[in-house]
Amino acid sequence: MPLGATPTTPGIEFLNAQESTNYPFTLSVEDFGSALGLTAQVVEPIDSARVCGYMQQTLQSLADALERAPDMPVWQLEVLPIEERECLLQTRNATTAPYPEHQCIHQLFEEQVTHTPKATALVYEDQVWSYAGLNAQANYLARQLIELGAQPGDYIATLLERSVELVVAQLAILKVGAVYVPMDPQAPAQRQAWIVADCAARLLIIDARTQVPAALATPLLRLTSSNANNTDALIANLDPVVRSSLDTAYVMYTSGSTGTPKGVLVPHCAIARLVINNGYADIGTDDRVAFAANPAFDASTFEVWAPLLNGGTLVVIDHDTVLKPDTFVRTLQKERISIIRHSRQS
Structure with a gap:
């Protein structure tokens, strides 16, 4: 859905990059047309600086998209901080481990x-x-x-x-x-x-x-x-x-x-x-x-x-x-x- 369209509530789940997946965090953005709303949901207490970092990244992405590409679908926004994205795409996917693959x-x-x-x-x-x-x-x-x-x-x-x-x-x-x-x-x-x-x-x-x-x-x-x-x-x-x-x-x-x-x-x-x-x-x-x-x-x-x-x-x-x-x-x-x-x- 484009950013300027009718209200929507995309939910994005963030995972703690340093402590496995023990502290899931969801930040929802509501587009009311003339205003935006943010809702942060945390299962267990996590560092407030991390929460603010996620919110800042999301707000920045929204602001940039509204100015440069208002018709861009919400799901195409880059909402992850760089270090979090690196953790999810690189660190967590580094699962290669040796095993006896050539033996029965x-x-x-x-x-x-x-x-x-x-x-x-x-x-x-x-x-x-x-x-x-x-x-x-x-x-x-x-x-x-x-x-x-x-x-x-x-x-x-x-x-x-x-x-x-x-x-x-x-x-x-x-x-x-x-x-x-x-x-x-x-x-x-x-x-x-x-x-x-x-x-x-x-x-x-x-x-x-x-x-x-x-x-x-x-x-x-x-x-x-x-x-x-x-x-x-x-x-x-x-x-x-x-x-x-x-x-x-x-x-x-x-x-x-x-x-x-x-x-x-x-x-x-x-x-x-x-x-x-x-x-x-x-x-x-x-x-x-x-x-x-x-x-x-x-x-x-x-x-x-x-x-x-x-x-x-x-x-x-x-x-x-x-x-x-x-x-x-x-x-x-x-x-x-x-x-x-x-x-x-x-």
Whole structure:
């Protein structure tokens, strides 16, 4: 709208350049035709000099525009002080940070196993797995997948609740060079069968409790306690599979609430970027991260791989516990959870 037109109230939000975004400030300008009005809204007290600086810049911009270009739309005015503009466009956008962009997720995990083989990698109720133990189970399962015909690039679906088995399965699938496709065990059988068919899954991994969707033609691998009976020859790392970090690590399907569900292909490097030196969450060896998100929801990516690729501990919290607030809180306290990612999915 031109400056000389009917009254308008453009709102402009300014952020504290020195102290992150803790003190939002909004300055509104009202054009009454024959006069101007200014309204400053501050959530928390900030330096008065900064407020006056913003107001001075805005008034100067308005005055210059009224004199030189009265038909200029308000949104084209330069209302930010120079230092604030520099902060927003340059300083805050300087987010480049090094991360292992050329390595696959299973390779990064195996490196962590080498660094901290005896450290606790995964906890579920009374089960405690070291990095070496978790790696061994994944290697054993990976060899089973190969025996069943799994090849690099294949899609392998998992229909498993949050559990040790699910984490082992995802690791094993990546070690084969394949792509894991997590499905929601609580989803309707029709949706489960549709996803398996849509991604042309080579295999479907389930456990002893899982009900298999009807009319499913895909071969099954049902995990049982016998998976733990193995030898040193079977639990050693597999020969490296030639894969690029740009290759797909997993496929996550959208809800389909606005139409047909769509499979989103996520590469290895995207997971590494999410959880390693990401600039917002510094995961260390002392951290215990709650795995409480739905396995078929993207929040689970951070919850699983953030601890396992940074030497922390992944704590699996089952579906029933998450749905009971009091029990959930007690579990978080008992397990000494230091990091939990908010999610509305269970």
